[in-house]
Amino acid sequence: MMLLTLWAEKIAGKGEDAFPASLIDEENGTGIIAVADGLGGAGSTPYEIGEKVFSGAYLASRLAIQIAEQTFVEENPDLENFIQKLQNNLLLGFQLKIAQLDDRRSKLRTRLIKRLPTTLAGVVFKVQEGATMAENVYQTEVFWAGDSRVYVLKKSGLQQISQDNLTQDLDAFENLLQDAPISNCINAEGDFQLFSKKSIFNEPIVLIAATDGCFGYLPTPLHFEYYLLATLHHLQICTLEMWQQALLWAFEANAGDDISLALVTLGFASFEELKFATIDRFVSLKKLIFSDKTPQQQWEEYKKDYYETAILL
Template sequence: MTFPGRDPEVIIPPQPAHAPNSPPSRPAHLTWSATHDRLQALTVWTERRPGHGEDAEPLAAYHRPTGNGLLAVFDGAGGSGAAPAWRTPDGATHTGAWVGARVARLAAECWFQGVVDAEEPDTPERLTCCLRAVLAAAPRTARSKVTGSMRRLLPTTMAAVRYRLGDHGVRWQAVWAGDSRSYALLPGSGLHALTRDHTHEDDTLAQLRQDPPMTNVICADRPFELSAHQGEFRRPCVLLSATDGFFGYAHTPAQFECLLLETLGQARTAGEWAGLLRRAIQPITGDDASLSLVALGFDDFAQLRGAFAERYDSVVRSGYRDVPTADGPDVLRDWQDRTWESYRPTYEQLMPGVRE
């Protein structure tokens, strides 16, 4: 998809469109997909409160001439950014979290456009500068009496994967702030985390149980930092980024992979996969949810689906989908601990180390 005034070789998902002065559809959601050569991309976006979801629309951009791509998701931090920050011309008010996520999306898109158009540095430091500049210029027309040490101005998470195709491989760099995540999904070994949440709790299962506060988010009024982690895969492979609405309401980390593979096995196209993911996540999540994904090096969708059939069978045999139905929290907790112990080594194999 192309946009006026933008490089026609960049694919970027559209934003949800609503008729003027009319409410959005309920429930609000958007799915998008595109294919080019041996690249298949999709995005999924849902919101719990139509018109007020604090996840920005996910970003999936690809520059055909150079083989450069970017996936990114943004989750406005509704707790620290709950104060009103912007009032639309028709009188609707949006929170700082809502504004912050969308401003960060704009900054990431501008950064990537500069990388492919003007050969600007593709470093996390340059992206940080873009984020700070766009956040500083963001409108702040609403006023709030909410104050306190936990308050942030336009706070949001970000999880992004910058990638570049080579002759046979994919160079990638994950860049993030907060608790949104990026992953690799590989045919032989399944789901691998490429990021580590900015929280004091480092165990992924414990994070599901506790939902610990974040220690670092993008915002307009305080210092923040972007973490980065990079590597290279041989093709074919799948890269993705997701907000916690997709993975934060599962019983175990393995169940996010189950969701991805089960819906993949039912789909016939990338567009169908996106739709199945959306329909699967909306009934079970308690939050806005967004995901951006690209499959690289598969001849077509049938080959993509077939490449993960054996992995899905392995996941099923391992019992990762089999949530105990017996009464009592101890039974569920024992099952979580047991399955996490077997799943964890592969899941964390490519995860960056614990920060000191």
């Protein structure tokens, strides 16, 4: 397994994206990656902690990641009940946190503003080892609330596994143009749903969790995969660390928001093997992006394989 994380703030010390969760238990072949993006509008309420002041969004995203990591540690290596335990821990953890914070400020309430609002998106996984690495099976369970996303990158290309929780029924390209409000998020009121989806893969994969700072400011949904592969296959990139830095620069150059991303590779013996497995996909994707087709036409061709199909729990 190879692990890569990206994190950047637009305003130092004020970032509403938490540093991503990234825990791996190589002995048991299990792990978790997750990201959280505090919602700055609803979560703009300031809270004084010590001599510092933090927004509710800042505190919420970090609390969500902390709870996700703690739940993984508690449930590992048997992750069968992880999602239910995570939902329960989020409900309790956010209730306890807001009770603590409310002791320091007015008890005034309004239904229009959710306290401690944040997205959360991630995946827990388990490697079922075969006689050879080629015979490995990768069991995954994705979870999300909000519009942060989980993707899987296969030899055939990138697919979005999570489903954006939006007030309008928009696909990934339409939402770039309309930016629909979020319909569901983790919050201290407890009125949220943690969605989940199980998938099993019989081939090497890359799992990716990302906040909208990574994909929400790009020309099309294709460009998220393009930046992943273009940086990976740059002639000067020959290590995971170099790819990490190049990818951060690429997203920072386009983002108008904080950035948080975690990525884990499953089934690739080396960085070179990952590059070899994705080179054909990179060539075909580059050809599509730099074709004479309009962005809408590019999306219509790309989206045929973009949405990963699996059982929604």
